[in-house]
Amino acid sequence: MKASSQRRRRFAHLGLLLGPASIFLLVFFICPLAIMIVYSLLAPGLYGGVEWEFYPHNYGRILGFADPEFEVFDPVYLAIFLRSVRIALITVLAALLVCYPAAFQVSRLPARWKNFALFLITLPFFASLIVRLFIWVLILKKTGFANMVLQQLGLISEPLELIYTDGAIVLGMVYVFIPFMFLPVYASVEKLDWSLVRASQDLGANAFQTFRRVILPLTLPGIVGGSTIVFIPAPGNFVVPAVLGGAKVIMLGNLIEQQFLAARNWPFGAALAMLVMATVLVILFLYVRYEARRGDDAPVIR
Template identity: 60%
Template structure:
């Protein structure tokens, strides 16, 4: 009994030593900054930037509808930008899923050497700066870019398409950047598929569509949800891609936060916008994890 207690204590100490660096890192660079942002979101904005240490809940009211109407005015444009950001992020998730799901099955059916090659090609963009990749994409999409030149050469169009500085350009840019985040979780789920369930479904007379709907898709759903979360979260808060591909025509909530901190110098309102994004993401993650826990596959 004493030996078991002594061994268990050593395991606890080993676990504590192992997790301490990561826990300390998260505390310093995630928890404390998050608490600072939460505190700033309830403070009064300073006249020339910064904050005044007075309780000031109008930062949220300015966006959600309970502004005092004197110093702060409620403007529906903030909710419109938030809803547009959610729509663009969801569209990005859908587009990456449509591209990655069949590709994951195709790659999983290849030989081991070819699998390694294609996975390397998919992850290769991680070795290049995101800004470099985005500017390369701009060279393709702009009015005089390769895409328009190719379409004109093929006779499909007679004049250049105005793709840049639109919702379409922003979605293309985000899909281009975040495809690996969707592909890798889906591919992992596809690789771990138990072929016995598929064979059993076929032996019982199920059609290919029924097998996919009842067996394959539910078994790969954890990977789909993981990839969707990994794509949705950075897409919703992204400000670099909308800034380069959308210009002044496509404003997302991440651009609003950037403007409040860097240009308007209204730190409390920028912090309030950030906390609203964070709260929305936490609610979304809670719902997704709850549904995954209640899934028949986990019961």
């Protein structure tokens, strides 16, 4: 009886702790998500809104089974989806190439300089994202700083089209998401056991073999975690493409915004949002499977 009473008391305390967070998630996440799922399966209204009839062809406009009576399959939406995924993957790779060696450099600094370097990494969060992106507009436009420097050095004769391109969007995304990549990678590098690296070198391994067989496997959790955190918001981001891509480069986030606000096609916008959500859930599922497999493969210390 005493054990049962303690168990009930423990569950009551747990309910009190998790109750507010659970209610918050239910009201502000689960319910809106359920509304979006329902709307994505309804027919679009003639002048906006929805018609309350089952209409799965919103997904067909993207995946290839559009309603033959009213519309035809347009591959532009699938192309926008694939472009968004491609830009997101390039962003992940570019951010990793920047952050991985930087994490090693910061981890070897003295304590006071290490803390200062970490502060510099998080410093962009103290400024408005829009302000930071418009600074890149001033740098990349035809009369901007980058073209001016290249012309002064004689490397180009005419200004380059640096802005409103895929490259400008990747640059802006990497700039925005670098802290999200750096911090997980740095946490993994900081825990690296350098005695294993020295042991590998003592056993005759060269630098590449040591990196491939020792350093990379030990820092892989940080790489996977940082890549996941960066990839999840990247395909649906609409601020960076809107500022640095203009009307020339459209990603899923911009397309969803247009469908809800300009075209007033809420069901199709909801279907696009659900497609982004499905992509994110697949990535999260793979990450959870990786973490579970890593936990099963970890050695047991007795």
